[in-house]
Amino acid sequence: MTARVANVLYVTTDGAYLARDHDTIVVRIAKEKRAQVPFCQIEAVVVMAGAGISPDLLGGLVEAGVHVTFFTSTGRLLARVDGIPGGNVLLRKAQVRASDDPVKTLALARSFVIGKVASQRRQLRRAGRDEEAGADDTLERAADHVAVMARRALEVTGLDELRGVEGAAARAYFAVFDRFVKRDEDEFRFRGRSRRPPADRVNAVLSFGYALLVRDCAGALAGVGLDPAIGFLHEDRPGRLGLALDLMEELRVPVVDRLVLALLNRRQIDPGHFQESDGGGWKMTDDGRRLFIAEYQKAKRAPIHHPFLDQQTTWGLAPHLQARLLARALRGDIGAYPPFETK
């Protein structure tokens, strides 16, 4: 069974109201009907604003298997509405047992880290090749350093050590991230990864992109019957979707980082798409968020080749396919979870 390609409805305007009309969502803004979307056309509704939703609609969506997620405007997850968990309870029990088993946990966590570090190394090598002849070897050295981390990830014997390796690779990657940004404006200088809050505009758009991706991964996991909150690499913490964060690790660079860089370097994103938050930090404006979401949805249609499954697919389906592979690994159908390695 292949995952169905389904759309996501994003509501980003304060004061929007979502009501039910038979099996469709009617979106009203300022009392004016702006869209009517059949339940069967979407897999999720993402509400990123002060929007109202009728209980009747919520019930209809849940019955139709459409997940509803509520975020703050900065992308912080507030709440998720899923139906009564379907799927196989045996699978969920296998997931919980694996998360209590240090050996199984390490094996899965290692796969997630290997996938992530591979994607960082690939990006560094690609950027190094794209630089002008005569540029220094900073990017190449960073790629080599990350490659060392990749080898070390294969050898670590404990979760703490693995997290250390992951952290070292991330530091090396973000230390040269500014070189990927081909904008002169000081507003887009990247001086290191920061979140809670993002300290500059590039961090703000990265964080927003990651928030969209974590939602997609959580939906994909729930769709195969796994609990997005019980992770392996990420420690259990209340309110945190550990497994969704695990699954997205290897997708951060190819899906979000590359999109952010493309939008910045093609000048589709400008400093005016950002504003300072109360309490410090930066976030995107409403227009900025809408632009990013539209581009994110478009980017998800880009075709890719899935190496393990040996099939053509799209970036948008990657979370679903990986979630399915993870379920198979937890059930013991396949020997290990194969990380997604991109060309």
Place this chain on the structure above:
Amino acid sequence: MRVVICYDVHTVTKDGKARLRRVADICENHGTRVQYSVFECPVDDPTWLRLRTALLSAFDAAEDSLRFYFLDERSRLTEHHGVRSPLDLEGPLVL
């Protein structure tokens, strides 16, 4: 694929009005209304099977007509002129 559904329901009788309501509701639950009795529905094969069955049950073959046009990836170029430009259900849905 995308299916364009065009219906012509004879509404002189009360029964006809009820049929029109049913056919329109079924279409509305699956796609976008692009003109008064014309809908565009992005569907996969299983969904199309269900949709087609529902429509054929709801209409009266002796009084009404239904037409289905099947558009694939290559043949879905469309021009829209005038009011009520329809929502593209397969494009980004950001409101």
